[in-house]
Amino acid sequence: xxxxxxxxxxxxxxxxxxxxxxxxxxxxxxxxxxxxxxxxxxxxxxxxxxxxxxxxxxxxxxxxxxxxxxxxxxxxxxxxxxxxxxxxxxxxxxxxxxxxxxxxxxxxxxxxxxxxxxxxxxxxxxxxxxxxxxxxxxxxxxxxxxxxxxxxxxxxxxxxxxxxxxxxxxxxxxxxxxxxxxxxxxxxxxxxxxxxxxxxxxxxxxxxxxxxxxxxxxxxxxxxxxxxxxxxxxxxxxxxxxxxxxxxxxxxxxxxxxxxxxxxxxxxxxxxxxxxxxxxxxxxxxxxxxxxxxxxxxxx
Numbered sequence: 001x002x003x004x005x006x007x008x009x010x011x012x013x014x015x016x017x018x019x020x021x022x023x024x025x026x027x028x029x030x031x032x033x034x035x036x037x038x039x040x041x042x043x044x045x046x047x048x049x050x051x052x053x054x055x056x057x058x059x060x061x062x063x064x065x066x067x068x069x070x071x072x073x074x075x076x077x078x079x080x081x082x083x084x085x086x087x088x089x090x091x092x093x094x095x096x097x098x099x100x101x102x103x104x105x106x107x108x109x110x111x112x113x114x115x116x117x118x119x120x121x122x123x124x125x126x127x128x129x130x131x132x133x134x135x136x137x138x139x140x141x142x143x144x145x146x147x148x149x150x151x152x153x154x155x156x157x158x159x160x161x162x163x164x165x166x167x168x169x170x171x172x173x174x175x176x177x178x179x180x181x182x183x184x185x186x187x188x189x190x191x192x193x194x195x196x197x198x199x200x201x202x203x204x205x206x207x208x209x210x211x212x213x214x215x216x217x218x219x220x221x222x223x224x225x226x227x228x229x230x231x232x233x234x235x236x237x238x239x240x241x242x243x244x245x246x247x248x249x250x251x252x253x254x255x256x257x258x259x260x261x262x263x264x265x266x267x268x269x270x271x272x273x274x275x276x277x278x279x280x281x282x283x284x285x286x287x288x289x290x291x292x293x294x295x296x297x298x299x300x
Contacts, residue, residue: 048101065090076241080257084264109175110209111141116202129187130160230271
């Protein structure tokens, strides 16, 4: 048992060092894997603010799972009890950064009404639309400053319309799609109606943001309760097996292994069902396209 814990710890330390040095082992890829799938994973990480490749992210998650497995095994002397906590820890970064990504996207959506008003003020002051958007990237609300941080460079490299397209695909949400499509139309057509169109868009976006906030708030309590129901039984099991005794002896026996495996499958299946049933309705992107790669020499 100690040998197994030591082996898991050694593997995890090696993977952590490889991630820190940027030399993670490359996993073999299937020849049928599409390029777009890899691009989507990288886009997800960019939206979550994670500066890792998908392979590095998977390696770091696996290393965390191995650390938890080794620690729980060392405490309980029962490897089967450590399986579910280790699996939960390995999935933890995906869940955590999924929430970070959702929060960042929500912040961008909530910032659009104020951002549009700043663009309107810039256009009304005599700026071109591109100048107003560049000013937004420097002085606008923080979420939009972060989202448009590369826009001034992209404008010089690509032009206004392609730069807006790149930002749109990086944000990849329906609200931003509508806003940026209107900005593209305003850039192409110009004219006196631009300010009125942007004002109407700001009012419509405000209504969308208010509706999304109400939907998110209504399901928060149910999500917290579901996660508590998942965590508490396993916390009790760890407490029971932390010391030698009848409980540890039982869960080291074949019957105990069967009980833990069945309970683990039921717990993970329950969490998956709760996640599916409690998933917030998401608006389909009607104006989005394939992920647009950054031009050479422009870092994400």
